[in-house]
Amino acid sequence: MTNQDREESVIVLAQIENTFILINQYREPLHMNITQLPGGGVEEGEKLEDAARREFREEAGFCCGKLHYIGELWPAPWMSNEVTHVFFTNEVSEQLGQRLEAHETIEVSFLPVNDCIERIQKNIYKDAELCYAVLLAQSKELFSL
Amino acid sequence: MTNQDREESVIVLAQIENTFILINQYREPLHMNITQLPGGGVEEGEKLEDAARREFREEAGFCCGKLHYIGELWPAPWMSNEVTHVFFTNEVSEQLGQRLEAHETIEVSFLPVNDCIERIQKNIYKDAELCYAVLLAQSKELFSL
Numbered sequence: 001m002t003n004q005d006r007e008e009s010v011i012v013l014a015q016i017e018n019t020f021i022l023i024n025q026y027r028e029p030l031h032m033n034i035t036q037l038p039g040g041g042v043e044e045g046e047k048l049e050d051a052a053r054r055e056f057r058e059e060a061g062f063c064c065g066k067l068h069y070i071g072e073l074w075p076a077p078w079m080s081n082e083v084t085h086v087f088f089t090n091e092v093s094e095q096l097g098q099r100l101e102a103h104e105t106i107e108v109s110f111l112p113v114n115d116c117i118e119r120i121q122k123n124i125y126k127d128a129e130l131c132y133a134v135l136l137a138q139s140k141e142l143f144s145l
Numbered sequence: 146m147t148n149q150d151r152e153e154s155v156i157v158l159a160q161i162e163n164t165f166i167l168i169n170q171y172r173e174p175l176h177m178n179i180t181q182l183p184g185g186g187v188e189e190g191e192k193l194e195d196a197a198r199r200e201f202r203e204e205a206g207f208c209c210g211k212l213h214y215i216g217e218l219w220p221a222p223w224m225s226n227e228v229t230h231v232f233f234t235n236e237v238s239e240q241l242g243q244r245l246e247a248h249e250t251i252e253v254s255f256l257p258v259n260d261c262i263e264r265i266q267k268n269i270y271k272d273a274e275l276c277y278a279v280l281l282a283q284s285k286e287l288f289s290l
Contacts, residue, residue, distance in 0.1 A: 029226040030219065071268035073276065074175065076221040081174040083271075121285050123216035126228075128273040131218065135280035140266050 007082040010052040011039030013133040014064060015090040015143055019110040020134070021060050026105065036127045039084070052087045059106050061098040065091025070140065073132050086133045088142055114145055152227040155197040156184030158278040159209060160235040160288055164255040165279070166205050171250065181272045183251075184229070197232045204251050206243040210236025215285065218277050231278045233287055259290055 014021045026033050038059040042051040049067055056064055067087040075082055100106060111119075119125045120134055137143060159166045171178050183204040187196040194212055201209055212232040220227055245251060256264075264270045265279055282288060 027222040029224060030222050034219070034222055036222075072271055073273050074179070074271045075273045076225065076227070077172040077175050077179055077181075077272060079174060079225070080221065082221070117284065120281070126217055126219045127222060128218050128220045128277060131277055131281070132273060135284055136265070136276070139262065139280055139283060 005081065007080070008042040008048070008085065009040060009082065010042060010048055010055055010085045010087065011037040011129050011133060012052050012056045012060075012064065012067070013037055013070075013086065013088045013137055014056065014060070014062070014092050015088075015113065016092045016110065018114075019112050020116050021062070021092070022109050022111055022116070022130070023059055024107040024109065034127055035125055035130065037130050037133055039129070042085075048085050049087070052085070057096065058099045059104075060108050061096055062092050063094045063096065064089045065093060068142070070133070070136055070142070073129065075128050084129050086129070086136070088133070088137050090143070113143060117145065150226065152225070153187040153193070153230065154185060154227065155187060155193055155200055155230045155232065156182040156274050156278060157197050157201040157205075157209065157212070158182055158215075158231065158233045158282055159201065159205070159207070159237050160233075160258065161237045161255065163259075164257050165261050166207070166237070167254050167256055167261070167275070168204055169252040169254065179272055180270055180275065182275050182278055184274070187230075193230050194232070197230070202241065203244045204249075205253050206241055207237050208239045208241065209234045210238060213287070215278070215281055215287070218274060220273050229274050231274070231281070233278070233282050235288070258288060262290065 038056045040055040073084045183201045185200040212234050218229045
């Protein structure tokens with residue numbers, strides 16, 4: 001199966017010192033603001049890593065250095081062919097400010113890694129992409145607690 | 146928000162001795178067989194735990210004892226209001242045989258816990274619900290490696 005057959009998106013789990021960069025945005029299907037990771041759809045012909053840098057820049061307002069690809073996730077294979085590609089970085093530099101689309105309102109926050117893990121364990125955070133990225137990175141020991 | 150507003154499903158991560166019970170089934174949107182956890186939709190008026198026991202019985206062919214609720218997951222909040230409720234059990238008894246619907250073909254397997262973790266870390270398993278349940282249970286130290 002080639003990439004063209006699937007709806008592809010990217011997310012970035014970024015660590016700055018002892019915090020993760022999270023975003024909070026309104027999600028219409030749930031009628032509420034929820035906490036997620038910066039990310040979005042891959043444009044036609046765009047490389048995955050380029051898409052990750054672009055979305056991270058647009059939504060979080062930062063540049064990132066070396067990106068580590070940690071895996072692809074199938075969020076809802078019973079109803080969708082969407083694939084989410086997950087990147088991890090601990091090289092974040094230059095706060096440039098967000099470049100949001102007109103319909104987007106995204107709040108950026110910095111949460112200590114320990115608190116993020118605790119909120120996932122306590123089921124305060126429920127977003128599949130966020131939970132997968134953080135728990136996979138923890139399982140692979142990409143960061144230390 | 147009440148439960149009636151959302152599409153709800155349940156999955157069960159079940160440990161027997163040193164293995165997890167997994168299922169393999171065809172998923173039309175991806176055009177392939179994939180590895181997941183037993184589970185399915187909650188019926189109208191059905192309690193979550195009852196739905197978990199029923200789906201586990203139907204798809205895996207076993208009864209389970211005490212079920213631990215470990216959290217709810219939002220698989221795809223950008224396009225769907227679906228919620229997946231995740232249960233863990235290490236009390237599995239009485240192999241009764243599956244009770245599948247006419248259109249279902251589900252292969253049950255028993256994979257050592259260590260191998261399951263490794264396949265998630267290596268991105269061989271990509272299903273969001275499976276990865277979330279196993280990684281969350283690992284993070285909460287519900288099982289030992």
